[in-house]
Amino acid sequence: LSPNLLEIEEKLHSIADKIIVKLSPLIDISYLISELKNITEIQIIAVRNEVKELLLIINKSDASCELQDVSIRCINLESDEPEFLFKFNDEKSAKSEFSESLKFLYIPNNSILKAGAFNIISEKFGLKKLHPNTHFYTSENKIENFPGRVLKIEKIDAKDLKKGEKYNLISKNYPLKPEEIKKKYKLNDGGNHYLIFTQSVNGKEILRSL
Template sequence: MPNSYLNKILLEESQKFIEANKSLSAERIILKYHGKTDLPIKEISEQIEAQKKAVKKLPELSAYNLVYKKIPLEQCSSEYSAQYKSRVISGKRIIDLTGGLGIDSIYFARKFKEVTYCEMNEELAEIAEHNFSRIGIKNIKITKGDSIELLKNYEDNYFDWVFADPARRNNEKRSVDIKYYSPNIPENLDLIFSKAENILLKLAPAFDINEALNLFKNMYEFSVLSYNNECKEVLVFLSKKNNEKIKSAVILDEEKYISGNINSDYKCEESEIKINEYLYEPNAAIRKAGLTDKIAFELNLKKLNRKSELLFSANLITDFIGRKFVVKHVELFNEKKIRKFLTSKKITKANISRSNFPLKPEEIKERLKLKDGGDFYLFFTKDINEKSIFILTEKIP
């Protein structure tokens, strides 16, 4: 593809320009140079902006001076999640049905003897092939076209694993309904399982465990990955032979793994929270994976009510996986009284969270005339009697 994005970026003049202007924003470059040079400024500005994002998202790989495109970089796995996936699965052969920039394929190549990369977009496949070469990877086979059709060409049980990160964009708008994903995994499960015993799917963070159970009868693990207390992706593990039913939370930045049986039911004590007790908000991955009750049961923590994701105790759990707070004030939710209380304490700024509460944080801030930030953390939730309450706390480092 002589006039492709890749070739425009690899021009010697483009490379010199990128090096000389890498500190500038894409907007500044376009404003300053558009129409004033023969260089492909649009592509160059996109590459410079993507390189900056790659330093954070792909710290190890960004050192190789790779080529990126904006949207594929946004959609690809982070280095941390790609590393995790390559640690938990292994075998001789794997096929990546949704190659994209090839980040997952790069890390699979460190564990598998043979990686087959599939991508419909020829320009993206060209970029990935260039990047594989830059890194020095030689065990990735590039295939271009419809991955489901390509898969049909392989003999049965050729692969140990099939990996897919189905496209979650339709005209660049987010969609969490699996029927709008491409490729359509549920529709092609029989074909995929004829080529491999195991399947690993990367899905959007909004994807629900109950939906996964309904869609994938062969699912043996539903795993939520978080980084910096933010859910980054959901992994669904499928197998023809593994009959386990596990839900797990992976906290990538703390290298922690918490798991439990999907069907387990933990009985947790519910009670009223008091001043000077300790409030806990489990890590986002724990909450998303439905493991809050397991954590509460194992650590002997109480719940504010049956539906609450907030836990508390009289004694501090210093190594709790999540955020920890000390309770300074508790009262029933009454707008007028809370405003009066906050005024008396000269609290004009606060960090607001809600759990099982009807108002959104922005609405709460507006009603209580509060700004973002400060040392106080305000929780709005319900008590054991399902009455709305307000909890004033300070965060414990």
């Protein structure tokens, strides 16, 4: 941290009980919570799905604040997506259920991913997670007000792909990167559909948006 908040925190509190600090999005949230006292909330601010900054709210008057009381607020500005608010320790206790891909695929926005809300997002929205290392979620029926992209999907086989087809490619927890996928299957960028190469608990999957 620069300036070093650990060194100047007490001095800042001599000026005001409540402090708001703007930080780089690269800083580890767990580190902040473990090192700084009296954090009441961390806001993760994204703009059009690009995480821009963290806002740290420290309140000396809330001396009872403990690890489990820290609120994490995920915000994606210039989008129609709702904020997502959770308690830091709720993520640790939350459990995800796993499933192969169903009719709908949910891709959390990057403020959610920066927050590390991998299980609590699944629990709060009643979604199944594809795989422990794939932060995609799925359901049979569409869930509204999800803070991210929601796609109606179908599973396809690689042999169904045709040379020159246009797709918006996504690769997550899959051996090949988008550029390698394009080259292998002779695909082009663009079009109105997403093509997702990923992995569920049942193995590798190729999903196409409808």
